Amino acid sequence: MQLQQLAYFVAVAETRHFTQAAESMRVAQPSLSKQIKALETELGAPLFSRARGNVTLTPAGEALLPLARRMLADADTARQEVAELAGLRRGRVRLGATPSLCAGLLADALARFHRDYPGIRLHVEEGGSRDLVRALARGQIDLSLIITPLQHDDPSLVTEEILRENLVVVSPSHRRAGPPGDDMAIRRPYVRIEDLRGRPMVMFRRGYDLREATLAACRQAGFEPRFAVEGGEMDAVLRFVEAGLGVAVVPSMVLDGRPGLTGTPLAPPGLSRTIALANRKDVEPTRAAQAFRATLRTFLVEAAHEGTLPQGVELIAE
Structure with a gap:
């Protein structure tokens, strides 16, 4: 009970x-x-x-x-x-998170924490994993949700892998007017990385986790991707794709509430990335930060049991 x-x-x-x-x-x-x-x-x-x-x-x-x-x-x-x-009547939690998580399930976890600890102020820093790791090292945030593995493992961090999310190729849901062969929509059950060869792509800014993952996958397949536009954050990239500028590789969770976009899975083994909760090894998280970590774990376990995690997202360990 x-x-x-x-x-x-x-x-x-x-x-x-x-x-x-x-x-x-x-x-x-x-x-x-x-x-x-x-x-x-x-x-x-x-x-x-x-x-x-x-x-x-x-x-x-x-x-x-x-x-x-x-x-x-x-x-x-x-x-x-x-x-x-425990001193949780007042305080603050400074949390870092990637844009896809801020636009997805993090809001519900924050709402639960705010309900349980209304006196704790919440500050969210949105950015790529590299930027968030630097913010952790500088003591600017207490905890961060980052993508692992990091290109250069940082021995000063403690990381706990919590979620795995699938990456999909996102394209407009409907055909748009344009020159013959200019249709960006993908209408297949899955797509291979090789199928992106020569196809115009919308690419994230430099230093962005998804940019590095996409470039690595394309180069492993033997080609350099062709950029139609580059330099955006998550919302900008999705809007550019919706406008028909190209396709992009994104986490499946960010497509909730965007009927103008279609996510096509990558052919097995596909692409996925791991989300971890990180904090500094040399500094004990505040009691408020520890309370948020516990709330987040409970929220994710319940969501996994109830089947309410976003599509393409799975809990790694309970």
């Missing part, structure tokens, strides 16, 4: 509506229903009657409701007292 399951149960009991409860808990409705079902299975009795679309408490649900409210209240009291003792 988990506190989160009890919180979902109380929310449904109070709203008598699964969708409204999911909205109030800021979770997807299928995830909430799945957790309620897991709680019912563990307790060995249904907690809600769903006859004719009406949600009502069963006798088991009626018995559990006051106990669940008390347990949640006690947990909240304990959390506040421990947070006060």
